[in-house]
Each structure stands twice: as C-alpha cells, then as structure tokens.
Amino acid sequence: MKKSRLTAFLFACLLAPAVTFAQSPLKGSVERIKVHGKSLEGNLEGNPTDPDVSVYLPPSYKKESKRRYPVVYLLHGFTDTDAQWYGFVKHWINFPLIADKVFTSGQAREMIIVTPNALTRSGGSYYSNSITAGNWEDFVSKELVAYVDQHYRTIAKAGSRGLAGHSMGGYGTIRIGERHPEVFSSIYLLSPCCLAPGNPRSAESIAKIEAVKTPEDIAKADFMTKAALAYAAAWSPNPKRPPFYTDAIVENGKVNPVAELKWNANMPLNSIDQYINNLKQMKGIAFDAGDRDQPIAANIKTLHELLDNYQISHTYEEYAGDHINKIGERIETKMLPFFSKHLIAK
Known part of the structure; x- marks a missing residue:
C-alpha cells in the first residue's frame, strides 16, 4: 500500500x-x-x-x-x-x-x-x-x-x-x-x-509535523502527524527541548536523521535477534x-x-x-x- x-x-x-x-x-x-x-x-x-x-x-x-x-x-x-x-x-x-x-x-x-x-x-x-x-x-x-x-x-x-x-x-x-x-x-x-x-515521509507530511507548535495543536493534527509526535515522545525524548521534550523531528525540511535512527532502533525487527x-x-x-x-x-x-x-x-x-x-x-x-x-x- x-x-x-x-x-x-x-x-x-x-x-x-x-x-x-x-x-x-x-x-x-x-x-x-x-x-x-x-x-x-x-x-x-x-x-x-x-x-x-x-x-x-x-x-x-x-x-x-x-x-x-x-x-x-x-x-x-x-x-x-x-x-x-x-x-x-x-x-x-x-x-x-x-x-x-x-x-x-x-x-x-x-x-x-x-x-x-x-x-x-x-x-x-x-x-x-x-x-x-x-x-x-x-x-x-x-x-x-x-x-x-x-x-x-x-x-x-x-x-x-x-x-x-x-x-x-x-x-x-x-x-x-x-x-x-x-x-x-x-x-x-x-x-x-x-x-x-516505514516509507520516507512526504514533503506534505513533514509540513504537517512542522505546523504543530504547541501541545494544543496536537488535538488538531491528523493521525500520522500524531503518530510522529508519539514516536518522538516514546523513542527520542529530550528533557531540554520544551514544550514537547523530544529531539527535533524535522530539521531543514527533512526528518531529523538522529531522531529517525532512534525510532528505527525501537522497531522490533531491527533488534529481535538480541532476544x-x-x-x-x-x-x-x-x-x-x-x-x-x-x-x-x-x-x-x-x-x-x-x-x-x-x-x-x-x-x-x-x-x-x-x-x-x-x-x-x-x-x-x-x-x-x-x-x-x-x-x-x-
């Protein structure tokens, strides 16, 4: 799909x-x-x-x-x-x-x-x-x-x-x-x-993530945007970056590669051999x-x-x-x- x-x-x-x-x-x-x-x-x-x-x-x-x-x-x-x-x-x-x-x-x-x-x-x-x-x-x-x-x-x-x-x-x-x-x-x-x-994020999906500036904006976000925010909260937390306390999800119009590496490290098929x-x-x-x-x-x-x-x-x-x-x-x-x-x- x-x-x-x-x-x-x-x-x-x-x-x-x-x-x-x-x-x-x-x-x-x-x-x-x-x-x-x-x-x-x-x-x-x-x-x-x-x-x-x-x-x-x-x-x-x-x-x-x-x-x-x-x-x-x-x-x-x-x-x-x-x-x-x-x-x-x-x-x-x-x-x-x-x-x-x-x-x-x-x-x-x-x-x-x-x-x-x-x-x-x-x-x-x-x-x-x-x-x-x-x-x-x-x-x-x-x-x-x-x-x-x-x-x-x-x-x-x-x-x-x-x-x-x-x-x-x-x-x-x-x-x-x-x-x-x-x-x-x-x-x-x-x-x-x-x-x-998953697949690389489109320019449109990245723009939607960037549009979320405050916690109140989350309620108005679509499903996939919320999912990206939740990935960040779960897998790339950062106590020094309020108001979301996560690593930046997007930098320079692209998904932050460091955050993406952290997310991918939490995908079970990438780590299951260890268990x-x-x-x-x-x-x-x-x-x-x-x-x-x-x-x-x-x-x-x-x-x-x-x-x-x-x-x-x-x-x-x-x-x-x-x-x-x-x-x-x-x-x-x-x-x-x-x-x-x-x-x-x-």
Missing part, C-alpha cells in the same frame, strides 16, 4: 463510526480502577501517574470465591483507550461482550483480562520507557502485574500470564514480551504496528493481520520467516481483512482460545 493510501486508511480508522452492540447484561463483570505507577511519576508530558485500568472478571469469578484464574494483559492501540474497548464509550469493538460469548459457550477456559489506559498527550505511549511519556514498559510488566496479583484472585506466575494487543498494543506486546519472559509466558499480536521502518533466547522460553507465540493491512501484513510475514529460521514454534496467519474489521472475530475465535490452550489454569 502506498503511503498516501496508508495515511488515508489509518485516518479513516480513527474516524470510523462506532458500532452499536446489543445492550444485554454481562455474564462476567468489568471494573474500572486506577493503578498508581511510580514508574510514570515525573513524566514531562504530564500524563497521569494513576492511569485508568479496565479489568474483565469472567462469569464464575464472583460465584467461586476460592478459584484463581490466569490473566491476559490486553493492550489497546494508538489514540484508543481502555474505556473504548470495554464498552464505557461506544467504539468499533466491545471486548466484554466478546469475552462473555467465548467463556459462556465453552470456546475457551475463563480468565481475567486487564487493559491499562495508555493514551498520552500525543496519542499513545507505545508501551515504551521514556522520560517524556513515562516508563510504560516498566508500568505494565512490573507495577500493573504486581497490583493485579495483589488485588484479584490470579494465578501469580508467568505460566499463567499472557500478553496481547492490537496495533500499537501489538507492538507493545512483542516489545514487552521479548524482554520479560519471566513475567509473560505467551504472547498474541493482533495487527501489530511499527515492527519495521531470541527469551522468545525460545515462550510457551506460545502467535500473530496475525489482514491481507489489506499493509505494511503490517508484510512485516508479520518477515517476523514469521525470522522465527522459522530460529526454529521457534509460533502461529502465523494472514487473513482476508483490514486493520480493524476482523479484530473482534480474531479475539473470539483465535486469541482467547490460544491463551486457553497455553496458559496454566491451576
């Missing part, structure tokens, strides 16, 4: 009309809590240090008071929130309804699902450690896991913890998963973005994307070939679809059954 088409598609995703779901009572339940992140304290963007977290508790949770459950940490995508995914705000997906359907029909064993709100000033944290956006990798892999294990009836061991995510969340899944096999034993990437460097021994410890690895979701579909094929070269067992699928239109179906028929198979439930 040419960059102009990709830009138009992603912008359309951002503005996609909300899907209306039948408002039937949940069989499970959802709690929306706040979890303090010491690792988020002092972030220069001023993002919350007590982010909202949505927790889905399966149908039997409140009935079987001595039962403990595996946990899947589900990471949302760029410009999304946990509230959108969990039905507090109408969106293109309503995860609790999907989970209810899967667990009540017996398609998968019950589990707890946890989603932190990783929306930042620039649109998303990319689940990375940054003085500017906050240390989100540490928050998810350490503090959030510790909080959930302390406050819910979890099976508190890596073999019973999974990590999954869509788009930016898929990126966060491979990033955090490959670094922390002592925390998560199985990972599932749904249409993961940002696995490899092969960690990935070999995984009990389950799976990823998929729609065939019309380019360059993501091409990138996960490369990931598939790389894991094959290292003889690392995994599940890979390219299906007929785009970036969002089959995600609910994939969660129902693939992702939750995958974790049911791979996570230890006792």
Whole structure:
C-alpha cells in the first residue's frame, strides 16, 4: 500500500463510526480502577501517574470465591483507550461482550483480562520507557502485574500470564514480551504496528509535523502527524527541548536523521535477534493481520520467516481483512482460545 493510501486508511480508522452492540447484561463483570505507577511519576508530558485500568472478571469469578484464574494483559492501540474497548464509550469493538460469548459457550477456559489506559498527550505511549511519556514498559510488566496479583484472585506466575494487543498494543506486546519472559509466558499480536521502518515521509507530511507548535495543536493534527509526535515522545525524548521534550523531528525540511535512527532502533525487527533466547522460553507465540493491512501484513510475514529460521514454534496467519474489521472475530475465535490452550489454569 502506498503511503498516501496508508495515511488515508489509518485516518479513516480513527474516524470510523462506532458500532452499536446489543445492550444485554454481562455474564462476567468489568471494573474500572486506577493503578498508581511510580514508574510514570515525573513524566514531562504530564500524563497521569494513576492511569485508568479496565479489568474483565469472567462469569464464575464472583460465584467461586476460592478459584484463581490466569490473566491476559490486553493492550489497546494508538489514540484508543481502555474505556473504548470495554464498552464505557461506544467504539468499533466491545471486548466484554466478546469475552462473555467465548467463556459462556465453552470456546475457551475463563480468565481475567486487564487493559491499562495508555493514551498520552500525543496519542499513545507505545508501551515504551521514556522520560517524556513515562516508563510504560516498566508500568505494565512490573507495577500493573504486581497490583493485579495483589488485588484479584490470579494465578501469580508467568505460566499463567499472557500478553496481547492490537496495533500499537501489538507492538507493545512483542516489545514487552521479548524482554520479560519471566513475567509473560505467551504472547498474541493482533495487527501489530511499527515492527519495521516505514516509507520516507512526504514533503506534505513533514509540513504537517512542522505546523504543530504547541501541545494544543496536537488535538488538531491528523493521525500520522500524531503518530510522529508519539514516536518522538516514546523513542527520542529530550528533557531540554520544551514544550514537547523530544529531539527535533524535522530539521531543514527533512526528518531529523538522529531522531529517525532512534525510532528505527525501537522497531522490533531491527533488534529481535538480541532476544531470541527469551522468545525460545515462550510457551506460545502467535500473530496475525489482514491481507489489506499493509505494511503490517508484510512485516508479520518477515517476523514469521525470522522465527522459522530460529526454529521457534509460533502461529502465523494472514487473513482476508483490514486493520480493524476482523479484530473482534480474531479475539473470539483465535486469541482467547490460544491463551486457553497455553496458559496454566491451576
């Protein structure tokens, strides 16, 4: 897909009309809590240090008071929130309804699902450690896991913890998963973005980035401009350059090569060879994307070939679809059954 088409598609995703779901009572339940992140304290963007977290508790949770459950940490995508995914705000997906359907029909064993709100000033944290956006990798892999294990009836061991995510969340899944096999034993990437460097930015896209002068301008920026600002906040922070506290994104009408090098260094396909021994410890690895979701579909094929070269067992699928239109179906028929198979439930 040419960059102009990709830009138009992603912008359309951002503005996609909300899907209306039948408002039937949940069989499970959802709690929306706040979890303090010491690792988020002092972030220069001023993002919350007590982010909202949505927790889905399966149908039997409140009935079987001595039962403990595996946990899947589900990471949302760029410009999304946990509230959108969990039905507090109408969106293109309503995860609790999907989970209810899967667990009540017996398609998968019950589990707890946890989603932190990783929306930042620039649109998303990319689940990375940054003085500017906050240390989100540490928050998810350490503090959030510790909080959930302390406050819910979890099976508190890596073999019973999974990590999954869509788009930016898929990126966060491979990033955090490959670094922390002592925390998560199985990972599932749904249409993961940002696995490899993209096409060169056009003069028009560079001009749009240059037009953002203040934090207030971010709200008016288009999807791809926000993404560039979020890349910078996550991967090229600079505490001496207010008001965005990042390295310059554009210099002399071109993308700053130093910033671009830092961004590329954070693309998983550029660094995954350093984490092969960690990935070999995984009990389950799976990823998929729609065939019309380019360059993501091409990138996960490369990931598939790389894991094959290292003889690392995994599940890979390219299906007929785009970036969002089959995600609910994939969660129902693939992702939750995958974790049911791979996570230890006792």
